[in-house]
Amino acid sequence: MKARYAAMRKIDNENRIWPSAKITVSPEWCAVDLRDGNQALPNPMTPEQKMEYFKLLLDIGFKQIEIGFPSASEDDFQFCRDIIEQNLIPEDVTISVLVQSRKHLIERTIEALRGAPRAVVHQYIATSELHMKHVFGMTREDVMKTAVEGCSLIKKGVQQLKKEGSVVGLEFSPEEFSDTDIDFALDVCHAVVEEWNPEEGEKVILNLPMTVERRLPNEYADMIEVFMRRNKYPEKTVVSVHVHNDMGCAVAASTLALMAGAQRVEGTLFGHGERTGNLDLVTIALNLEYLGVNTGLDFSKLDRITSIVERVTDMPVHARQPYSGQLVFTAFSGSHQDAINKGFSKKNELIDTFGGWKIPYLHVDPNSLGRSFEKFIRINSQSGKGGIAFVMKSSYNIDMPKWAQIDFASTVQHYADTQARELSSEELWDLFEQTYLKPCTLVKLNNYWPRPDETNPRVINGELDIDLEGKNLRLKASGNGPISALVSALRMVPELPDFVLDDYYEDSTGHSADAQAVCFVKIICGSDIVIGAGVDPNVNQAAVDAVFSAINRIVTINE
Helix, strand or coil: CCCCCCCCCCCCCCCCCHHHCCCCCCCEEEECHHHHHHHCCCCCCCHHHHHHHHHHHHHHCCCEEEEECCCCCHHHHHHHHHHHHCCCCCCCCEEEEEEECCHHHHHHHHHHCCCCCEEEEEEEEECCHHHHHHCCCCCHHHHHHHHHHHHHHHHHHHHHHHHCCCEEEEEEEEECHHHCCHHHHHHHHHHHHHHHCCCCCCCEEEEEEECCCCCCHHHHHHHHHHHHHHCCCHHHEEEEEEEECCCCCHHHHHHHHHHCCCCEEEEEHHHCCCCCCECEHHHHHHHHHHCCCCCCCCCCCHHHHHHHHHHHHCCCCCCCCCCCCCCCCCECCHHHHHHHHHHHHCHHHHHHHHCCCCECCECCCHHHHCCCCCCCECECCCCCHHHHHHHHHHHHCCCCCHHHHHHHHHHHHHHHHHHCCCECHHHHHHHHHHHHHCCCCCEEEEEEEEEECCCCCCCEEEEEEEEECCEEEEEEEEECCHHHHHHHHHCCCCCCCCCEEEEEEEEECCCCCCCCEEEEEEEEECCEEEEEEEEECCHHHHHHHHHHHHHHHHHHHHC
């Protein structure tokens, strides 16, 4: 059967070594959001929005920023002039502008850069057979001639800018490099470098784009490795990659290209760009940081960065976008929630054991990105006891024993089933309050007086005043503690079903003066296990409230 899609040219790389390479140093970063990213937005940024975005990129730490295509757009031209004339380019930052290999476009580009402290002119030309022959009707000879002549014109214009005090370099891109015959790509790049003839210490950027992602990441890495092996001018050039995401592999392709020796990466925040977008710089940079590479970029306030980009571009970041999406540090599954909850309870122990952060289902520490633990575990009908307990602990500082977790989880899951949606932490508290703290008051506590025995201080004598179904009862009993005496007194009431206090747990919601005591009790009544809870500034009162919470729930069950 005839193939549906054209096969890509085979890459011969018999001496492949990149698969065993490790990335230990950061590449140079170039953010192309203001050009490649902006041109693909449904609503391109206004000059004011571009200015805000430019300052955001500076805050993150980008030292190379492609700001536009000044010869193709009056807005881009004016933006270039604005940041130069308003002295907004830091001393250690280089701006970049794109231009085709055409005389009038090059002249306009040079005009836009007058007065720039540091800049790069990014020249590109189509070198793949698809574009060269079938889009532009050019031969290889035409492309070679046009590229060299364009480089010569840029060099002439740059010489004038240098006389005026600017430092201006060259970047050259053979468009759709990944679909270009590698011999021809090398010939064109070599010819451009020779024409530019970089000064001592200067390097030409050779940007090798996967303009459309038609190859698997390993094939792109092979091309990069072969190109670098055969590059005649390694001391005079920097090899850069620019990968689009048509097959969803831009991060992988760029990472493997770095393993193959590439030294520079172009991309955009969250991958904005044509079609499925560019390489996502946030993802690849944070991946490298996870591997121990100091990238020089600061994503410690990722929520703020995400918010600005969403507002300025009018494009939401996907909820599952790595690192930055709303749900990427969230668990709905009960088993995942339970594992995360247990991991956090042993966080320091796990760090000591593994030599660094290692928490179940959380591959990085969200705090390092300025993200909050509050929304890690979110509650719906799929949630389990561990997740519910985590939210109660993180949001309300109530630590629930396992037997109370099991009991409350059934209540939450039943409610979540009826709602068929995610529950908020506020809803969780309301359920907790209605289930344990405000149960029906068939048995109403009026007062309870626990007193040490006059002859044996280890014995507590309890006097209890309650109302039961409209009848007032005053009871006395003793025990080895206030709760034991209370339970003994309640067991004397014939109207109440027989029960046994099986377990007891107390904790505090904090260490400050206004902290609340929290108590849970487990009572067994026949085949029923009933949980009660109490919250009060006084620990004894919290315990009493927990017992009455459980007793009233028993009465309700037995009605």
